[in-house]
Amino acid sequence: AQSVAQPEDQVKVAEGNPLTVKCTYSVSGNPYLFWYVQYPNRGLQFLLKYITGDNLVKGSYGFEAEFNKSQTSFHLKKPSALVSDSALYFCAVSGPQAGYQKVTFGTGTKLQVIP
Amino acid sequence: DVKVTQSSRYLVKRTGEKVFLECVQDMDHENMFWYRQDPGLGLRLIYFSYDVKMKEKGDIPEGYSVSREKKERFSLILESASTNQTSMYLCATRDRGFPQHFGDGTRLSIL
Numbered sequence: 001a002q003s004v005a006q007p008e009d010q011v012k013v014a015e016g017n018p019l020t021v022k023c024t025y026s027v028s029g030n031p032y033l034f035w036y037v038q039y040p041n042r043g044l045q046f047l048l049k050y051i052t053g054d055n056l057v058k059g060s061y062g063f064e065a066e067f068n069k070s071q072t073s074f075h076l077k078k079p080s081a082l083v084s085d086s087a088l089y090f091c092a093v094s095g096p097q098a099g100y101q102k103v104t105f106g107t108g109t110k111l112q113v114i115p
Numbered sequence: 116d117v118k119v120t121q122s123s124r125y126l127v128k129r130t131g132e133k134v135f136l137e138c139v140q141d142m143d144h145e146n147m148f149w150y151r152q153d154p155g156l157g158l159r160l161i162y163f164s165y166d167v168k169m170k171e172k173g174d175i176p177e178g179y180s181v182s183r184e185k186k187e188r189f190s191l192i193l194e195s196a197s198t199n200q201t202s203m204y205l206c207a208t209r210d211r212g213f214p215q216h217f218g219d220g221t222r223l224s225i226l
Contacts, residue, residue, distance in 0.1 A: 009155075034214060043119070043205055043217030044158075051213070090157065094213075101146075101165065102173070103215060107157040 002027040002095040006106035013081045014114050021076040021109045023091030032100055033074040034092040035065055038108075044090060050074060061085070081113045117142045119218035121206050127224045134193040136221050138206030145210060147189035149173075149181065152203040152220070164189055196225045 003026045013019045025031055032051050036044040048059025055067040065076045074091060091106040122137035138147065146165050150158040150173075160173030162181040170181050178200060182190040193200055201224050207215040 032213060036214075036217075041124075041219070041222075043219045044207075044215075046214040046216070049213055101163070101171070102160060103148075104160075105150075105158040107155055 002031075002093050002097065002102075002104045004091050004093050004104055004106035006089075006091055006109045008109050009107075010110045010112065012112045012114060015083055016080050019078050019081040019085070019111065019113070021089050021091075021111060023074045023076065023106060024072050025074060025091070025093040026072065027093055027095035027097075029096035032094040033065075033067060034094075034103070035059065035063070035074075035076050036090045036092065036105075038088040038090065040087075047076070047089075081111075083113045083115050086111055086113045117144070117208065117216040119206055119208055119216050121204075121218040121221050123221050124219065125222050125224075127226060128193075128196050129226055130196060130198060132193075132196045132225075134196045134223070134225075136191040136193075136204055136206075136223070138189045138191070138218055140187055140189075140208040140216075142208065142210070142216075143186065144208040144216075145186075146208060147183065148207040148209075148215065149179075149189065149191045150205045150207065151175070152205055158205065161191065198225050201225045 034049045035047040050067045058064045094100045094103045118141045120139045148163040149161045164183045180192045204221045206218040209215045
């Protein structure tokens with residue numbers, strides 16, 4: 001079975017500081033990994049994905065994530081946080097066992113950027 | 116841009132009612148998904164469909180059914196609504212590749 005862990009329910013960071021939202025995964029075989037963001041009363045918006053290739057993935061709004069196979073992690077990062085980055089962030093994984101049909105989401109991390 | 120439209124943003128129903136949640140996409144995507152989102156539990160897959168009239172159970176299908184008669188429309192049915200089905204329901208679509216594209220959700224309350 002595939003699974004995702006987001007160990008922090010909430011992350012607080014000051015505006016202008018770097019931010020990291022952590023994600024670890026468990027899957028048999030090569031994973032597809034994703035980050036999504038959710039603003040209040042909205043659906044999820046896609047930020048970035050890792051399928052294959054370069055371990056450092058760049059996405060929307062200045063976000064990036066690094067795939068680390070040995071640590072089974074895919075942490076989301078941004079060099080300088082904005083107040084408008086405050087939202088709920090979801091990490092997700094899809095694995096080959098189900099033919100990459102199913103995507104499993106983490107429980108979400110609430111990011112609060114303090115002015 | 117992909118547009119995924121869920122018919123209702125907010126819905127209030129009574130225990131025992133049959134409830135229909137509708138999702139329509141405009142991009143001719145093959146795959147459509149229904150999730151429920153609950154605080155502390157993230158998103159959990161209820162059902163998905165990879166083609167018209169085809170459906171697959173997700174992780175929590177009990178108490179739900181689905182219908183996909185046309186490619187663009189995927190319906191979630193609560194056969195006999197119960198209070199533990201009060202939740203945010205999210206529809207998503209994707210083509211053969213990734214990512215998934217989500218609707219804005221239906222917040223369903225069962226009284």
